[in-house]
Amino acid sequence: MTIRAVVWGENIHEHTNAIVGGVYPNGMHTAIAAGLNEHPNIEATTATLQEPEHGLSEARLAKTDVLLWWGHKAHGDVEDEIVERVAKRVWEGMGLIVLHSGHFAKPFKRLMGTPCALKWREAGERERVWVVNPRHPIAEGLDDNFVLENEEMYGEQFSVPEPLETVFISWFAGGEVFRSGLTWRRGAGNIFYFRPGHETYPTYYDANVKTVLKNAVRWAYNSQGALTSIHDAPNVPVERALEPIVERGPRLHKAGEEGYK
Amino acid sequence: MTIRAVVWGENIHEHTNAIVGGVYPNGMHTAIAAGLNEHPNIEATTATLQEPEHGLSEARLAKTDVLLWWGHKAHGDVEDEIVERVAKRVWEGMGLIVLHSGHFAKPFKRLMGTPCALKWREAGERERVWVVNPRHPIAEGLDDNFVLENEEMYGEQFSVPEPLETVFISWFAGGEVFRSGLTWRRGAGNIFYFRPGHETYPTYYDANVKTVLKNAVRWAYNSQGALTSIHDAPNVPVERALEPIVERGPRLHKAGEEGYK
Amino acid sequence: MTIRAVVWGENIHEHTNAIVGGVYPNGMHTAIAAGLNEHPNIEATTATLQEPEHGLSEARLAKTDVLLWWGHKAHGDVEDEIVERVAKRVWEGMGLIVLHSGHFAKPFKRLMGTPCALKWREAGERERVWVVNPRHPIAEGLDDNFVLENEEMYGEQFSVPEPLETVFISWFAGGEVFRSGLTWRRGAGNIFYFRPGHETYPTYYDANVKTVLKNAVRWAYNSQGALTSIHDAPNVPVERALEPIVERGPRLHKAGEEGYK
């Protein structure tokens, strides 16, 4: 079993900001994918905003088990059609891991149904990521906390739906806290949001962060194949009811008619 | 304290289908609102698809504590701008109660972030609604189950996010089950989905159904006022950090700059 | 409507430790109750470990809407019979608010079914309590965070079940975080754990803490009366089945026999 992961990168700051370009000379997405490819059961490739269909064609997504998403400056440039395509695949069972400033990415907001807003500060301050759910698969191999010496601060309230489980909570030197690792299921798809990863710091080279992303890809992976029926609202005619019933009273739809959507 | 409820009705079947028109001569929304108005602390009015802005102007929604939504045939005719307006108000704390075929209504799908699909059958079969969460405020005054002798069947899988709490589960004569009462919070807003209410049956005159809707309005009501800050992603500058910190390392944004959305 | 609250206090440190006695000359429970009694709809009385049945007779509990619990040094001295009595009333719908070191109180551990352990440090350090769920009834009237200048530190992992909702998360000067406000429902009873309240500091005189406790009592209150049926496992005989069925195949129990417990 090999998990086919695609790391989607906005791929702009690396080219327009010397600091980011210096930290990630081949792009953030490439660095993230390289970290994943250290693991034998993960095969990570990349896709970027600039490619046709942002690198996420129907055919590509159909072969993607887990999608990781990093975006920041150009959320608005992501085509709505691609956003719907990603959401559709998540409902069918594709895993989705949303990174850092991706909290405002269109596919994440689409799947959460909430503003996904938060407080922020760019001061290179210390972040301590605490494991509040040890033995959760995403926390495998971590100590009870780990430090990122320089990170952007994100502070609560993080306006997302109550998660299935809270895995990480961050402490910031400037006084804020943040739920840094949260899980949800949407349809058949597993979703994980992971907070760290500001573009001006080498966060994605950090050993603990790499461990989290590897764990998250494995956790989000659904081996059971696409649940394409999730989009259907099938009529079950009276004559095919599981228990014998007799039609009674008036009805709106003619036999065999489609439902309204 | 009076809770200002607005019952939104699609208001089509009542005029195009003789059976529905016979059951609800003044419209389904009017019947639902009348049931709510039997209670001294609820002041229910109505809004319909056909009114300007579907009856849901900014000003009207700003004065709405709880919105109830019944739609079926014309989900697609609801303007996207109004959908966003409703979602925004829910995030700020307006309650939302989605009824029956409203599972496919745009505002519900927008807030759930999932397909919200299900199985269905129009056979006037018996539905038993079971209370699985007695003493939940929405179940107040009900027995352990109640019967709707003629209803449309909805069957699982109902592709919505795992709820905060499951209040009701329905049994259908034809062999299906359905989670008929589910709660979620999205931002500051309480959301309740309630299954019964097919337009060709007098469901909204049923005493138990009326009790549920009255309870749900009270449960969904948030007395604390609009959380307008939920849309903001404020920067917290270093010099205003709660704990004294010193800026370190590079940053992307200039002081005072807005974040990217 | 008046909510009858009982504040249970262990009532030991106040008498054996001069500092605690100085801060709370009439006992912590008395100070907490006094704070609640500032509100017209709450009528708070107290009970202590030293009273017969720890002040929690069957009759007293039957008239208690919400129980608050502060204990620390003498968890082991609480009689198991009283613990079961409290749990039983919670299942029937009595609210329970567990304070600070009460995380290890027998009734809380009984109702959680987990160790309820945590890290701790007594250094009088600064605690910032962040609201992660604004407009939750328990957070009414609070800013986005409030400070307790001197508190004991509690650190994660807090080994409790995943809550219904997370209301507060605390930041500590020494680097830890803690989920300081968590809600659960157990049977018909609402449970809230609130972290602050170390006995050597005047925490229960703090205006924000008092607001939280008042809000929590209101939130935990269940106006629907005791769900005494929650303890029953009734047999539903074939002849009283809701839908007509015919008995088939072998059975273990004779008609009218009790089930095994």
Added chain:
Amino acid sequence: MTIRAVVWGENIHEHTNAIVGGVYPNGMHTAIAAGLNEHPNIEATTATLQEPEHGLSEARLAKTDVLLWWGHKAHGDVEDEIVERVAKRVWEGMGLIVLHSGHFAKPFKRLMGTPCALKWREAGERERVWVVNPRHPIAEGLDDNFVLENEEMYGEQFSVPEPLETVFISWFAGGEVFRSGLTWRRGAGNIFYFRPGHETYPTYYDANVKTVLKNAVRWAYNSQGALTSIHDAPNVPVERALEPIVERGPRLHKAGEEGYK
């Protein structure tokens, strides 16, 4: 990787009731274990009430990855010490799968903290188990529903804590519904309750039921080893605080002193 499962059986009805003895001549536990042993990565053995320490010595449990529990008539005969031992191992990460009448088993009630009561009827009626969470690992390989032609009825309200996820809901011919597959995490341990399995019917030979149990064992398995620290409440002294702090104000405990439990 081989998952070490232990199937615990009460082992009474098989010897005292001719029907049960006829259906399960070697005991229900043996039949359940045999079903699991059809799968190469599961190694299932059995333990019974009658063995010393009910077959669950410290040493045995230390080597158990997932424990399955079937009991009915003799819940009260299970020693409290063994119950605590099981709970402790679940908190450390051992999976627990509770079967049918095990809803009243001491370890389950201990871990849930609720009455775990329900309605019941022994009429050999038809049960339809519906999958409400397709692609959940426990539902792998199942259709959208499956039938058990003769089963005992269990009806709501099932007084357990709100689950992490609802996987199955059952429909019964006599008119009831039941949440038949529920998951929880307690400490580091995964818990699954599965409803079917009345002793007078051949339920554990059913192909779908066998699939569910195999899936559940795999789902409940935690490969990360025992989280023995879950029982600890460690003091973090000021001088070892992660962030430099200075002790302020009074304290109760002397340096190095244990906390109260």
